[in-house]
Amino acid sequence: MLAHKERQRIVDLCVDLSRRGYLAGTGGNVALRIDAGHFAVTPSATDYLAMGAADVCVVRLADLHLVEGERAPSVETGLHARVLRLRPDVRCSIHTHQPVASAWALMREPLTPPGARSGDGVPMVGYMPSGSGLLTRLVGRAVRPGVNAYLMRNHGVICCGVSVEAAVAAVDDLERLARRQLAHRISQRAAARPDRAFALQRVLTALEGKS
Numbered sequence: 001m002l003a004h005k006e007r008q009r010i011v012d013l014c015v016d017l018s019r020r021g022y023l024a025g026t027g028g029n030v031a032l033r034i035d036a037g038h039f040a041v042t043p044s045a046t047d048y049l050a051m052g053a054a055d056v057c058v059v060r061l062a063d064l065h066l067v068e069g070e071r072a073p074s075v076e077t078g079l080h081a082r083v084l085r086l087r088p089d090v091r092c093s094i095h096t097h098q099p100v101a102s103a104w105a106l107m108r109e110p111l112t113p114p115g116a117r118s119g120d121g122v123p124m125v126g127y128m129p130s131g132s133g134l135l136t137r138l139v140g141r142a143v144r145p146g147v148n149a150y151l152m153r154n155h156g157v158i159c160c161g162v163s164v165e166a167a168v169a170a171v172d173d174l175e176r177l178a179r180r181q182l183a184h185r186i187s188q189r190a191a192a193r194p195d196r197a198f199a200l201q202r203v204l205t206a207l208e209g210k211s
């Protein structure tokens with residue numbers, strides 16, 4: 001089997017991300033660079049907890065040609081390829097519908113850490129349908145050196161890193177930041193709307209219970 005190590009790494013990563021609530025069912029997908037011309041990517045519509053290394057696809061970076069794999073590659077293969085082409089330093093990219101950052105992605109604004117200048121936050125890419133070339137183009141326009149997390153409006157996130165561990169850290173950091181900023185926003189709303197404070201406090205408790 002070609003690239004067994006990378007394909008098994010994707011299987012292990014998907015199990016880990018699923019158990020931690022970042023991948024739900026068949027939602028989300030992962031890519032891992034194999035060499036300068038190829039990467040491994042999760043197959044389309046597959047239960048990640050039942051997936052084996054042979055199910056993971058090996059794809060040519062230049063034209064997305066399927067080199068090996070028993071299933072069709074993820075519909076977001078083009079999105080991952082765009083990130084890997086634009087960022088030669090990146091080895092792993094992860095697309096999730098992770099709960100809190102995806103909730104933030106329903107709003108039309110970037111996610112800015114406390115104290116950061118506007119523009120230094122996590123970029124918000126506009127909405128385009130999943131798996132479309134238009135979404136790939138929008139994300140491609142947003143990708144910057146050194147920026148490893150991007151929100152996709154009304155959809156989810158894409159994170160990347162120089163290693164699997166770095167990409168996972170970007171996923172974790174983004175979820176933590178989204179939780180903190182969303183909690184802050186809800187507290188502000190509760191203070192401004194005493195008539196809704198009780199309901200908002202319940203949302204806040206549920207949000208802070210998710211760690």
Ligand SMILES: [Zn+2]
Pocket residue numbers: 027028095096097130155156
């Ligand atoms: Zn998606």
